[in-house]
Each structure stands twice: as structure tokens, then as C-alpha cells.
Amino acid sequence: MRERQQTEVVIIGAGPIGLTTALLLDQFGVDHWLVEQRNAPSRHPQAHFISTRSMEIFRDVPGLEAAIRAQAPPLEQWRRYIYCTDLYHLPQVDTTDGAPKGSLLGARDHFPNGPDQELSATWECHLPQHALVTTLRRFLSRSAKARLMQGYRAAVTATDGMTVTLTSEDGKAAREVHCRYVVCADGAHGGCRPSLGIPHHTSATDEQVFISIHFFSPELSELLAQRILGMLYFIYSPAGVGVLVSHDLAAGEFVLQLPLFPPHQAADAFSKSVCAELIDRLTGAPVSAAVRSVRPWRLGAWVAARYQSVDGRGFIVGDAAHEFLPAGGFGQNCGIADAHNLAWKLAVALKTAPAAADSTPPLLATYTSERRPVAKTLLALSGAGYQQTLAVAAAIGLDKQLAHWLDLLIRVLPLPAGLGRRLFTMGMRLGLRQVALLGGRNPLSQMRWRRLARLFADPSANLAMRYPRQDLGAVYDRGWFASAATADAAARDGTGGDTGIGFTPALVNGGRLPHFWLLPWGADRATPLSSLDLPSLIARRHGSPVHLLLMIDIAAKLGRRLAALQRQQYGEIERVAIRTDAETTAPADFVLQTTGGGYRPRQGAILVRPDGVVAWRW
Ligand SMILES: Cc1cc2nc3c(=O)[nH]c(=O)nc-3n(C[C@H](O)[C@H](O)[C@H](O)COP(=O)(O)OP(=O)(O)OC[C@H]3O[C@@H](n4cnc5c(N)ncnc54)[C@H](O)[C@@H]3O)c2cc1C
Known part of the structure; x- marks a missing residue:
């Protein structure tokens, strides 16, 4: 007899993305199960570069960002x-x-x-994936809302809501859990996509x-x-x-x-x-x-055709939704941002939509319309980065086609397998002798050194580590925010100089709220708070996600009217009064702390989503 249980959300896969989804759902008080087929996490490292945006997202869980940072080596070792x-x-x-x-x-x-002090309250980090996963698990173990089911393989059936069947490794123990939503974080090869009706991806890589x-x-x-x-x-x-x-x-x-x-x-x-x-x-x-x-x-390079099942109750996140070429460190970072985009939407849907409703709320469909185009951009960027790494090999005289030609030759010649293998090894060794030629003083080596010098002198010609335009500056085109007409006339609203890495923060509908420091009003010795931390701070106080109306130097009465105007579209809105004048006597929640450069908001109102994305501006 199968045990049959009930929860709100089941997450399949306790890799970095399943764990991040679980921690964020926990912040919103959502009951969930996290099912992992392995009995213990993998110790084999994969990802290691954690972007600024990912570190910002980890700040939503109290203490997590600091715990991750504390384990990372000093910048001098990985810059x-x-x-x-x-x-x-x-x-x-x-x-x-x-x-x-x-x-x-x-x-x-x-x-x-050095690290950028003005773009964010945090910065990039370098930590092996297994250390990150261990840390995420440690934080999740404190949750009263999450139940980690380890050593069970999960399968989804979308009948009568969502049912997830859990089978133990030996196939003996089985459980069924009924839930309203399923999040598949089962990686690129996990196999849950077909049960959500999401077609198998096609990869454009050469199967390297x-x-x-x-x-x-x-x-x-x-x-x-x-x-x-x-x-x-x-x-x-x-x-x-x-x-x-x-x-x-x-x-x-x-x-x-x-x-x-x-x-x-x-x-x-x-x-x-x-x-x-x-x-x-x-x-x-x-x-x-x-x-x-x-x-x-x-190698895999693809983006799933959609991120939500046809019935609207199943979602894919992380590598289950996309794979990129290993240039740029995008996979894990993009997955963390997927989880951040989806978690609050699930929490709102659970709170506002009746369990028996036939259709799912339109808010949930914006997960695909917002996140999929971002993955497509990163797919192209990782492809370009991969070509940049091949350009170095080409400048040295290493031909990436050599293996292909040798393979073709061996297939054409009727050679026994052992001989074919030896011929391949010999051919590859001969190819690698190009490297030794670099040591000579001849026109060929001089030409190759000149090519290399050109590649390394031009930052756009060699692989980058940091991509702030895509990481912090990604702007959704279509989704849960006011239309583009309002969004983009003033894409460069506010101030903030170019930081030298080609990115200037801007206030744009569908983009991340820029970072600025705030001090609680009237407090003499308070620790400053980043604008980025406001949504999670207020969601924790509420126990559920909520939109914020940042009222910057505007009257309380006007703020109330603006919030009332937007409530019909965005639901519950919490007002936060901010003064930009430190000498102000007018009561507020926060005063802008002006330190050096960085982004400085102007008078007006900004409606911010629970994930820190700007929904509307006045
Ligand atoms: C060499 C290399 C270097 C990389 N470097 C970077 C980097 O620097 N930065 C970066 O951002 N990304 C990087 N990546 C990509 C990154 O490793 C992946 O994007 C990341 O692992 C995706 O995490 P995930 O949780 O989506 O999937 P996974 O890590 O694959 O986790 C999926 C989990 O689901 C479990 N599972 C699968 N099926 C089931 C089932 N049916 N039931 C229960 N459990 C199931 C699996 O056991 C696994 O634990 C790198 C990748 C490689 C290969």
C-alpha cells in the first residue's frame, strides 16, 4: 500500500537550484517537499563562479550570503x-x-x-558547487516548512492536480504526494520534462x-x-x-x-x-x-521551448530548463535567478487562487515570458565566449578540426580498432607540436605571438568572467510589470556613473531595482540597509511576498493614492517612505545614505515586486 500525503509544492532535485527554490519558498512560508534521488550530495565540483545577482538573491535568506562568502578564497587567488x-x-x-x-x-x-562597491551591496564569489550545496542544505535543515526526501526518485503524474510518486533506490518503498504545484529542478538529464508535456530539447553543440x-x-x-x-x-x-x-x-x-x-x-x-x-x-x-x-x-547548449506545463501546474528551473556552453559561468547563476523569479509567484498563487480552480493564475505564466528570453541571451553569450577560448588555441596553431579529420580518416580506412586508436593518438600528438613551435624564433612563431598579443590586449576578444549587463542589467520584455511605453522612455533615469565594467544601473520597468543604501529614519547608529534587501525584509515581516511602493520625497497622501491605483493589478502593496535629504524632519521610514557615487533615486514612486524587479514608476 502506498502512503498518500499532501503538500503545497513538490520540488524534484536537490541540486543548487532545487535547494535555492526550497529556501525561497521557506521564506514565504510555503509548505513543500524537496525530493532527491541521491542519498548524499555529489562531491564532484562543477560550477564555482557565483555572480553578483546570485549573491544578492542569497541575501534574501538571513545569514546565507555571509556564510557563502566566509568560505570563499581571497580575490587575489581567483581574479x-x-x-x-x-x-x-x-x-x-x-x-x-x-x-x-x-x-x-x-x-x-x-x-x-577590485570588487565593485557601488553596483550592489555584495559582489561576485568563487566557491565550488558542492560547498554551495552543502551550505544551502545546512540552511534548509532549519526550515519548518521544507521536508527533504533523500534517496527517492520522483515521477510526476498530472491528473487530478499534481501527484508525485517517490520510489526508493531498491524500488521497495513508494509514496505518493499530492500537491498544487511541481517544480522540476532535476537537471539537464533528469527526465521529468516529458511528464509535464515539455518537449525534449535539441542541442546545437558538436557533441564535444x-x-x-x-x-x-x-x-x-x-x-x-x-x-x-x-x-x-x-x-x-x-x-x-x-x-x-x-x-x-x-x-x-x-x-x-x-x-x-x-x-x-x-x-x-x-x-x-x-x-x-x-x-x-x-x-x-x-x-x-x-x-x-x-x-x-x-557539452549542451539549448533552452526548453517553454518553462511551464500545459495545465500550468508544473515548472522547470535551472538545468532542467537550459544548458549553456561552459564559458561565462551562466548555468547555475541563471538557475538561481529562475528560482527567485518563480518562488514568490508560487507563494502568491497559493495564497490568492482557489485550490479547485480549473486554470492557474496569469501571474504564473509570466515565469516563462520573463525567464526564457534571458536564457536565450545567455545561450548566445556562452556560445560567443566558447569561440573566444577556441580563438586562443587557433592563434597558437591548434586546429579544432584536427580530431574531426582524424576521425573521418580512421572511419574511411578499414583499420582494426586498436590501430585506429593509436593512429588517432599519434595524429593528435603531432597536432600539439604546434605549441612547441611557439618557442622558436621564426616568422611563423612571431606571427602567432602577434596574434596572441592582439587577443589578450582586446578585452572583447578574450573570455570575460563578469557580465554585469546581463547579470544586474537584465530587463524583462514581457511579464508582470507595467508596459514598455512607461518602461523605457527613461531607461537611464536616476544617476550613477559607468563603473568601468560597462554597466550603468538604471531604473527600468522589468529590470532590477538599482542598489542604494538606506538608513532607518531617526536612528542614530543603525546599520545601513540596501534597497535590494527591502523586499525580503518586508516579506518576512508579512510572512508572504508583497509588492512595495517606494515613495521617494513624496507626500504620504499621494503615496496612498498611488498604491490604491495599483492595488487592483498587483494585489497587496506596502508603502515605504524614503527621504533623500539627511537633514529632513519630515517623518519617513528611511533616509537615503549618500556615499560616494552609485545610483541615486529621484523624487517619485517606484513599485517593486517581491523579487526586486521594478513593476511600475511614477
Ligand atoms: C564543468 C562545469 C563548470 C561549470 N561552471 C559553472 C559556473 O562557474 N557557474 C555557473 O553558474 N554554472 C556553472 N556550471 C553549470 C552548473 O553546474 C549547472 O548549471 C548546475 O549544476 C545546475 O544545477 P541544477 O540544480 O539545475 O541541476 P543539477 O545540479 O544537475 O541537480 C539536479 C539534481 O536532481 C536530482 N534528480 C534528477 N532526477 C531526479 C528524480 N527523478 N528524482 C529525484 N531527484 C532527481 C539529481 O540527482 C541532482 O541532484 C558548470 C557546469 C559544468 C559541467
Whole structure:
């Protein structure tokens, strides 16, 4: 007999995105189950770059952003991308300006002016995905609203509302849980999409496979600590091409990503000892490495056709909705923003729509119309970033088509499998000898050095780490906010100088409310509060999400009238009075704290959604 239970929302998958969704639902007091098929989270790192917007979203859960930041290494260890022919011959940390020297081909410092103090109350972070997941789980374990069901595989049936069947690994235990909404955060290969009627994606990639080697090596940490430091080391060595991710220098934790070419190379040939040898070869010196795990993974680049099931009760978030090429660090960050967009909408729908209603509220449909175009933009951007990394290889003389031509040759020639494999390896080795040519003094190598110099001199020609325009400046075209006519005449409303990384905050309907610091009115020694923190602070007081009307230097009576005008469309609205004059005697909730540059709001009213998106302005 199956146990049959009831909850409001079931989230399938406790990866970073399922966990973020759960934590945000918890903030809004929504009862939910989080179902995870694994008995324990994966320890193999994937994502590591956490964008400013993701860190802002983590601020919605008290203490979470600080807990994540506390584990991250200092910026000096991850501010650069480094391009080199090996690690051992990299120049010393204090003798380099990033110009070619030793094995260094070029480097880019992505924080030439340090973290941005004016754009946000927080900034980017570098933390391996498994450490983030562990932290998210720790915070979720305090929730009275979340129930984590670990070791169960979930399947969805959309009849009579939503039913999720949970089956234990051995297939013996089964439960059924009935709910109003299902959120599938089951990753790119999770398999819940078809049960929501969401078609299978098509990927435009060339099916490139990588092998990911997770290892610990205090010796490599010691070696790197003396040399120019970076988050990613793109290594183009005559012994192979790979990307080393420096996850945690203090713990000696690294991942080496290598391209894999099946069927001529097999993932199971990468035993721990083979991997250790490869690590030595790409380092350029023996370092003892304890290989923890080895995993193949396949590139994916697609965005699902829609994010909501036909009946409106099922949603996909994170990698279940999109996959990007591994250039730019968009996957996890985009998923966190998906969860943030969806969680408050579910909470509002649960509160306002009758459980027995035939259709779901229009608010929920705006999840697809808002988030899907963002993913499409990031898909294009990750494709461009991926090409930028290939451009470095091309400048060195490495032909990305070589593997393809060798594959074709081996298929055409009737060779036994073993011989074919050897021919492939030999061909690839010959190709890699182009790297050694860089060391010569001949017209070809000089031409290649000139090409490399051009690539590294032009920030638009090499891979970026930070994308503030897309991360903080993303503006929804269509969704839960006032129409574009009002939205865009004054896209550059307010003030705020260019921060030097090509992004100026603006007040735009459908865009993120810019950050400015506020002090509680009348308090002498209060800690300043960011405008970004207001929606979650007030939602916590309410116990549910609520729209805010920020009344900046306007009379209370006018604020009341404006709120009344918007209530019909947006529901409950909480008014917040802000004065921009610190000397004001007129009562208010907050006074603007003017520190240096940064965004400064003007007199008027701003209606802000529970996720910090501007819905309407007056
Ligand atoms: C090498 C690499 C580097 C990356 N670097 C970055 C980066 O720097 N920044 C960034 O933003 N992104 C990065 N990404 C992308 C990032 O790793 C993913 O976007 C992220 O893992 C997506 O999280 P998710 O929770 O959506 O899915 P997943 O992490 O795949 O989690 C899905 C979970 O669902 C569970 N599950 C699946 N099916 C079921 C079921 N039926 N029942 C119950 N449970 C189920 C799985 O066990 C899993 O735990 C990188 C990816 C790779 C491969």
C-alpha cells in the first residue's frame, strides 16, 4: 500500500537550484517537499563562479550570503584567467604584469579595480558547487516548512492536480504526494520534462565530451602560490590541452578538464594513475595528486521551448530548463535567478487562487515570458565566449578540426580498432607540436605571438568572467510589470556613473531595482540597509511576498493614492517612505545614505515586486 500525503509544492532535485527554490519558498512560508534521488550530495565540483545577482538573491535568506562568502578564497587567488603552456614555468607572482614570460602566454585580470562597491551591496564569489550545496542544505535543515526526501526518485503524474510518486533506490518503498504545484529542478538529464508535456530539447553543440578530474594536491597549491594566480588556467601544452580550475588553493582542491574524443578515446581509460600522470604532464613537473573522482560530461547548449506545463501546474528551473556552453559561468547563476523569479509567484498563487480552480493564475505564466528570453541571451553569450577560448588555441596553431579529420580518416580506412586508436593518438600528438613551435624564433612563431598579443590586449576578444549587463542589467520584455511605453522612455533615469565594467544601473520597468543604501529614519547608529534587501525584509515581516511602493520625497497622501491605483493589478502593496535629504524632519521610514557615487533615486514612486524587479514608476 502506498502512503498518500499532501503538500503545497513538490520540488524534484536537490541540486543548487532545487535547494535555492526550497529556501525561497521557506521564506514565504510555503509548505513543500524537496525530493532527491541521491542519498548524499555529489562531491564532484562543477560550477564555482557565483555572480553578483546570485549573491544578492542569497541575501534574501538571513545569514546565507555571509556564510557563502566566509568560505570563499581571497580575490587575489581567483581574479585572473591565465593562458599558458605549462604551470611550472609560469612567472613568479610578484614579478609579472601578465605579459608573456616563461610559460605564460597571457593573462587577464577581471577585477582591475577590485570588487565593485557601488553596483550592489555584495559582489561576485568563487566557491565550488558542492560547498554551495552543502551550505544551502545546512540552511534548509532549519526550515519548518521544507521536508527533504533523500534517496527517492520522483515521477510526476498530472491528473487530478499534481501527484508525485517517490520510489526508493531498491524500488521497495513508494509514496505518493499530492500537491498544487511541481517544480522540476532535476537537471539537464533528469527526465521529468516529458511528464509535464515539455518537449525534449535539441542541442546545437558538436557533441564535444570532456573528462573532469577532481583531485587534491597541496604540492600543486604550493607551486602555484609562488606564481601568478588565477581561477582558470588554460593550458596548451605539447602534452595536451586542458583547463585547470583552482577551486581552493588552501585545501589544494582542483579540477582538470580535458577534451575527450570518443570512440578513439574512452572515458574508462582515465584510471586514477593515468589522470595523475596527465596532471604532472600539464603541470610541467611531477606533483603528487590524490585523484578523488573522474567524470565524463557532454557539452549542451539549448533552452526548453517553454518553462511551464500545459495545465500550468508544473515548472522547470535551472538545468532542467537550459544548458549553456561552459564559458561565462551562466548555468547555475541563471538557475538561481529562475528560482527567485518563480518562488514568490508560487507563494502568491497559493495564497490568492482557489485550490479547485480549473486554470492557474496569469501571474504564473509570466515565469516563462520573463525567464526564457534571458536564457536565450545567455545561450548566445556562452556560445560567443566558447569561440573566444577556441580563438586562443587557433592563434597558437591548434586546429579544432584536427580530431574531426582524424576521425573521418580512421572511419574511411578499414583499420582494426586498436590501430585506429593509436593512429588517432599519434595524429593528435603531432597536432600539439604546434605549441612547441611557439618557442622558436621564426616568422611563423612571431606571427602567432602577434596574434596572441592582439587577443589578450582586446578585452572583447578574450573570455570575460563578469557580465554585469546581463547579470544586474537584465530587463524583462514581457511579464508582470507595467508596459514598455512607461518602461523605457527613461531607461537611464536616476544617476550613477559607468563603473568601468560597462554597466550603468538604471531604473527600468522589468529590470532590477538599482542598489542604494538606506538608513532607518531617526536612528542614530543603525546599520545601513540596501534597497535590494527591502523586499525580503518586508516579506518576512508579512510572512508572504508583497509588492512595495517606494515613495521617494513624496507626500504620504499621494503615496496612498498611488498604491490604491495599483492595488487592483498587483494585489497587496506596502508603502515605504524614503527621504533623500539627511537633514529632513519630515517623518519617513528611511533616509537615503549618500556615499560616494552609485545610483541615486529621484523624487517619485517606484513599485517593486517581491523579487526586486521594478513593476511600475511614477
Ligand atoms: C564543468 C562545469 C563548470 C561549470 N561552471 C559553472 C559556473 O562557474 N557557474 C555557473 O553558474 N554554472 C556553472 N556550471 C553549470 C552548473 O553546474 C549547472 O548549471 C548546475 O549544476 C545546475 O544545477 P541544477 O540544480 O539545475 O541541476 P543539477 O545540479 O544537475 O541537480 C539536479 C539534481 O536532481 C536530482 N534528480 C534528477 N532526477 C531526479 C528524480 N527523478 N528524482 C529525484 N531527484 C532527481 C539529481 O540527482 C541532482 O541532484 C558548470 C557546469 C559544468 C559541467
